[in-house]
Amino acid sequence: xxxxxxxxxxxxxxxxxxxxxxxxxxxxxxxxxxxxxxxxxxxxxxxxxxxxxxxxxxxxxxxxxxxxxxxxxxxxxxxxxxxxxxxxxxxxxxxxxxxxxxxxxxxxxxxxxxxxxxxxxxxxxxxxxxxxxxxxxxxxxxxxxxxxxxxxxxxx
Ligand SMILES: CC(C)(COP(=O)(O)OP(=O)(O)OC[C@H]1O[C@@H](n2cnc3c(N)ncnc32)[C@H](O)[C@@H]1OP(=O)(O)O)[C@@H](O)C(=O)NCCC(=O)NCCS
Numbered sequence: 001x002x003x004x005x006x007x008x009x010x011x012x013x014x015x016x017x018x019x020x021x022x023x024x025x026x027x028x029x030x031x032x033x034x035x036x037x038x039x040x041x042x043x044x045x046x047x048x049x050x051x052x053x054x055x056x057x058x059x060x061x062x063x064x065x066x067x068x069x070x071x072x073x074x075x076x077x078x079x080x081x082x083x084x085x086x087x088x089x090x091x092x093x094x095x096x097x098x099x100x101x102x103x104x105x106x107x108x109x110x111x112x113x114x115x116x117x118x119x120x121x122x123x124x125x126x127x128x129x130x131x132x133x134x135x136x137x138x139x140x141x142x143x144x145x146x147x148x149x150x151x152x153x154x155x156x
């Protein structure tokens with residue numbers, strides 16, 4: 001890994017940069033809005049981490065928890081396109097896993113578009129396995145739909 005960064009909890013001061021990264025990472029209408037990201041950061045039952053190097057946020061990860069279950073979900077992992085393929089996505093996932101273990105989470109679940117080969121490769125490398133194909137999981141306004149795969153990983 002070049003330039004190993006620091007992973008810390010996201011704060012509201014990071015919101016502008018997080019919104020910017022989300023727009024850079026998802027050019028279609030699947031991206032989270034500023035309002036949704038603010039909610040995920042401040043109100044949701046979540047783990048929201050950022051990776052920083054010399055004060056610059058280069059990536060983030062959002063994990064969501066549901067009351068009464070030991071299953072958590074990866075909402076998204078975003079890494080600045082200028083800093084991808086340097087191990088940042090994997091680093092964020094590993095740190096988030098430690099946090100989930102501390103919270104007693106036993107299983108992680110996520111959905112990812114079948115066309116998102118980089119993300120699927122990242123999750124496989126992190127130990128996830130494909131669980132089920134979800135037809136027409138993502139619906140686009142006037143642009144049809146896209147399939148997704150659900151992937152899972154057991155935490156020990
Ligand atoms: C998916 C994403 C988070 C990966 O982040 P990253 O920091 O570039 O990933 P890493 O450098 O940690 O890569 C770890 C492993 O994932 C796989 N991988 C990552 N990017 C890949 C790519 N473009 N093509 C193929 N495999 C890839 C590789 O196995 C890699 O290991 P290797 O470098 O030893 O080959 C990043 O591409 C991204 O932000 N994409 C846009 C947002 C997105 O789609 N997020 C997922 C939402 S579900």
